[in-house]
Amino acid sequence: MRQVAGSLVCASCGKLVGVNEPRCPYCGAWRPGLFGFAPVLQRLVGNRLDLVSLILMACISLYAAALLLQPEALLSGRGMLSFLSPGNRALYQLGMTGGLAWNLGWWWTILTANYLHGGLLHIFFNMMWVRNLAPVSTDVYGPARTFVIFNFSGAAGFYVSNVMSGVPTIGASGGIFGLLAALIVYGRRRGSSMMSSQLWQWAIILGVFGFIMPGINNWAHAGGFAGGWIAGQLMGLSDEHRESAGVIILALSLIVLTFIGIGLSFVSVTGALLG
Numbered sequence: 001m002r003q004v005a006g007s008l009v010c011a012s013c014g015k016l017v018g019v020n021e022p023r024c025p026y027c028g029a030w031r032p033g034l035f036g037f038a039p040v041l042q043r044l045v046g047n048r049l050d051l052v053s054l055i056l057m058a059c060i061s062l063y064a065a066a067l068l069l070q071p072e073a074l075l076s077g078r079g080m081l082s083f084l085s086p087g088n089r090a091l092y093q094l095g096m097t098g099g100l101a102w103n104l105g106w107w108w109t110i111l112t113a114n115y116l117h118g119g120l121l122h123i124f125f126n127m128m129w130v131r132n133l134a135p136v137s138t139d140v141y142g143p144a145r146t147f148v149i150f151n152f153s154g155a156a157g158f159y160v161s162n163v164m165s166g167v168p169t170i171g172a173s174g175g176i177f178g179l180l181a182a183l184i185v186y187g188r189r190r191g192s193s194m195m196s197s198q199l200w201q202w203a204i205i206l207g208v209f210g211f212i213m214p215g216i217n218n219w220a221h222a223g224g225f226a227g228g229w230i231a232g233q234l235m236g237l238s239d240e241h242r243e244s245a246g247v248i249i250l251a252l253s254l255i256v257l258t259f260i261g262i263g264l265s266f267v268s269v270t271g272a273l274l275g
Contacts, residue, residue: 099168108261114154153178156227178228185232
């Protein structure tokens with residue numbers, strides 16, 4: 001419930017402030033009490049957003065949903081790379097971007113496509129990278145900032161892909177390249193040449209892999225890396241500033257917008273099929 005009186009802890013600086021303060025007197029954060037809803041938000045997400053579990057669960061759940069929506073597609077697989085691959089109809093229903101979706105103006109698909117995958121190997125390798133990179137980014141940027149970086153990078157990658165190629169596309173790799181870029185930015189800001197060098201090596205290896213393997217969307221990778229670089233420059237670091245309520249709200253808004261986007265795609269495609 002909304003708190004109308006008393007005090008609470010400012011999410012930006014950790015100091016005790018009045019719930020109705022227009023600005024935190026210590027760090028200047030705007031409306032640290034979020035009009036009395038800050039305690040509700042804190043109870044909802046806890047002290048730290050479980051970023052890794054959230055992304056993993058969303059990707060795995062949507063992958064399973066895509067397989068169930070079009071089970072006949074499982075019989076049309078061609079080779080190891082297409083093993084357990086969802087069909088295009090199911091992927092469009094859940095928010096695949098590019099192709100028909102982009103031509104119809106479904107802008108929200110640049111968010112939803114970040115959580116869709118085209119096969120067992122596709123989701124396995126992407127989740128492996130998320131599992132390795134996201135906790136590191138969470139430590140240096142904070143969970144909400146990392147979630148924003150991941151989604152912004154993925155959306156930037158898909159936007160570039162849609163403009164430059166327009167092919168139907170899905171996958172978390174744009175967001176993964178964005179996390180890599182943001183961590184490289186962190187290494188540069190901290191003067192850690194060893195960290196930056198290691199991350200650059202990973203980014204180059206992944207980039208080269210994208211040119212060797214068939215069916216890889218390199219425009220999305222490049223756009224995701226650029227988006228992560230920009231986001232990393234703009235985001236504060238967790239050891240300098242605690243995450244503000246505004247950043248947490250932005251992260252939660254992206255979650256809500258993504259779910260709404262999935263619903264819009266599902267209703268639009270299913271309605272067209274039934275019509």
